[in-house]
Every structure is written in C-alpha cells, then in structure tokens.
Amino acid sequence: MNLSKEYYKHKSVLLEESVRNLITNKNGIYIDATFGLGGHSYEILKRISKKAKLISLDQDKESIKKNLIKDKRLHLFHSNFIYIQDILNKKLFIEKVSGILADLGISYFQINNPKRGFSHKLNCILDMRMDQEKKYSAKNVINESSYEKLSYIFKEYGDFNNTKKMVGRILEKRIIKNISTSSDLLKIFFIRGSFKERKRFFSRLFQSIRIEVNDEINKLKNFLYQSSDIIEPGGRIAIISYHSIEDRIVKNFFKNGIIFSERKPDKIPFKMIHKKVIKPTYIEVKKNPRSRSAKLRIAEKL
Structure with a gap:
C-alpha cells in the first residue's frame, strides 16, 4: 500500500483507539465513512485479512483524487455517508457489514487550503463546502440568512449564548457590501481578551457556519x-466527533436508540462498549493540537 505525502502531514485522530476497537472479525466487511486522506482506512487495511473488504467514502472529490492507497480490498466512492445503504445494496450487493468508522472532523489539506475557505487563519473566499459540487457556501450563509437563522446557527452549532450583537454586526456590514472573505468576517468583530480567547471565538464562529453549509x-x-x-x-460502530451537539446525538443514539426527544424504540439497536467517552491522550494533543476536542464513542450491534 502506498500513501500520499499529505497523509504524513495529516495526523488521523484517535487512530489506534478507534481501529483497535472497531475490528471484531478480521475477515469481515468494514466501512470508513469519512475517508479524508486515508489514515483510518490504511490502518484498517493493515489489520484485516486478505479475504476482507473495506468500503470507503468521502464527499470531497479532492480526497478521492489524492488517494494513493493501492489495495484490491479497498472500494472507494465519492459520496456522502448518507448514501451508504444505497451504495452497499445497489452497487456492491452487500446487506450487512462488520463495522463502521466515521471521523466527523476536517482533514489537514482542507483546513490548510486557502481555496477551500475553512480556516479563519487564512485570508480566503468564504466557502467551506465539503462537496464542491454543491452551490450553497459560507458566503450564502453569511449574506443571505435571516436574523433568526443566523442566531440559531451560532447558538446551536457554535455554543454562543448571546448572539444578538454578533448577528446585528453582520447584518449592518452586509447592507454596505457583501461579506466575501474570511478577512471581511473577522474585521466585523473586536474580541477582548487573550489570543487564546480570540482564537476560540473565531474557531467556534467558523465551525458553526461550516456545520450549516454542509x-x-x-x-x-x-x-x-x-x-x-x-x-x-456483534459488529461495531465508532464515531469521532468534535462538537458537543454531535457528541450528544451519538451518545444518545448509542445508549437509547433515539435522537433527543423521540420515542424510545421497542428494541435498542446498540450497546455502549465503553461507559466513558474516549479522548486523545496528552501526548496526542501535544503532537496534534486539532485533536484536543475529539471524542470517540463505540457501540456494538445487539
């Protein structure tokens, strides 16, 4: 198996913990629902047998293009993971798999590519589309969303308590001219406090917009x-999340078979493998600061 240069720069989060807990049948069929630069897929392929299969998906066509893993067991698709059942049934004629892994974060090359507009550290066009074939971008969110919608986005996806001033400033500025770049957006806000506090504010702001875009x-x-x-x-599912709302959804579904206020099903589909959420070690966070907010939850199908 060969790996791209980007793979070595990109550090897959909770790699050992997620893959080790995922594989229960070395001859089974596995899914990497968020291929990225192939880090988790590569590790899965190392640990399964020659008879096994790995089905990997990514909605970002650039990720598919950058793949240099050469392995007959790997079946790679340009697709969002919401189409996984169709891919299995209609393209591969597979009904059941032994395990699924999904890392809900963004990859090294996405966040560091100014053309993609994911990072507040780079002056770039507001984009943030995981799938660049879609038309709805961060620029649309900021310039076209109503006061109520922006307030909801920042509160629900960015954990901002007081959104009134934030949204008010955006509405004032966009009347004068469109907010087109990350620099345009950053200039709207004057954040008091330390560098760390300002960084956290803008990280949450960009995160909330990205979640809405995609x-x-x-x-x-x-x-x-x-x-x-x-x-x-007996098969397992492992989800790595980076935001509190994502983690609550995963936890509640694994534990109760529902998402928030829905009625509990007659039969809960999963059981939690670990009572406590798995987080990156101090050493991993030191090597890869972006991993600090990662949370891994694993469940087994009953």
Whole structure:
C-alpha cells in the first residue's frame, strides 16, 4: 500500500483507539465513512485479512483524487455517508457489514487550503463546502440568512449564548457590501481578551457556519439510523466527533436508540462498549493540537 505525502502531514485522530476497537472479525466487511486522506482506512487495511473488504467514502472529490492507497480490498466512492445503504445494496450487493468508522472532523489539506475557505487563519473566499459540487457556501450563509437563522446557527452549532450583537454586526456590514472573505468576517468583530480567547471565538464562529453549509447535523442523524440496519449483530460502530451537539446525538443514539426527544424504540439497536467517552491522550494533543476536542464513542450491534 502506498500513501500520499499529505497523509504524513495529516495526523488521523484517535487512530489506534478507534481501529483497535472497531475490528471484531478480521475477515469481515468494514466501512470508513469519512475517508479524508486515508489514515483510518490504511490502518484498517493493515489489520484485516486478505479475504476482507473495506468500503470507503468521502464527499470531497479532492480526497478521492489524492488517494494513493493501492489495495484490491479497498472500494472507494465519492459520496456522502448518507448514501451508504444505497451504495452497499445497489452497487456492491452487500446487506450487512462488520463495522463502521466515521471521523466527523476536517482533514489537514482542507483546513490548510486557502481555496477551500475553512480556516479563519487564512485570508480566503468564504466557502467551506465539503462537496464542491454543491452551490450553497459560507458566503450564502453569511449574506443571505435571516436574523433568526443566523442566531440559531451560532447558538446551536457554535455554543454562543448571546448572539444578538454578533448577528446585528453582520447584518449592518452586509447592507454596505457583501461579506466575501474570511478577512471581511473577522474585521466585523473586536474580541477582548487573550489570543487564546480570540482564537476560540473565531474557531467556534467558523465551525458553526461550516456545520450549516454542509448540513452536518441532519446528515449525522440520517447516517446513524442507517447504521443500525447495516451492521450485523456483534459488529461495531465508532464515531469521532468534535462538537458537543454531535457528541450528544451519538451518545444518545448509542445508549437509547433515539435522537433527543423521540420515542424510545421497542428494541435498542446498540450497546455502549465503553461507559466513558474516549479522548486523545496528552501526548496526542501535544503532537496534534486539532485533536484536543475529539471524542470517540463505540457501540456494538445487539
């Protein structure tokens, strides 16, 4: 198996913990629902047998292009993970798999590419589309969303308590001219406090916009429900999340078979493998600061 240069720069989060806990059948069929630069897929391939299969997906076409893993066991698709059931049934004629892994974060090359507009550290066009074939971008969110919608986005996806001033400033500025770049957006806000506090503010701001652009919460819910049908009894699902709302959704679904206020099902599909969430070690965070907010939850199909 060969790896791209980007793979060595990109450090897959909770790599050992996620893959070690995922594989229960070395001859089974596994899914890496968020291929990225192939770090988790590469590790899975190292640990499964020659008879096994790995189905990997990514909605970012650039990720697919950058793949240099050459292995007959790997079946790589340009697709969002909400279409996993269709891919399995209609393209591969597979009904059940032994395990599913999903890392809900963004990759090294996405966040460091100024053309993609994910980072507040780079002066770039506001974009943030995981799938660049879609038209709805960060620029649309900031310049076209209503006061109520922006307030909801910042509160729900960025954990901001007081959004009134934030949204008010955006509405004032966009009347004068469109907010087109990350620099335009940053100039709107004057944040008191330390460098760390300012960095956290803008990280949360960009995170909330990215989640809205890619409809990440609704897609996660859809994906979790499909997973309960796809995984065979005794198989496992491992999800790495980076935001509190994502983690609550995953935890509640694994524990109760529902998402928030829904009625509990007659049969809960999963059981939690670990009572406590798995977080990166101090050493991993030191080597890869972006991993600090990662949370890994693993469940087994009943």
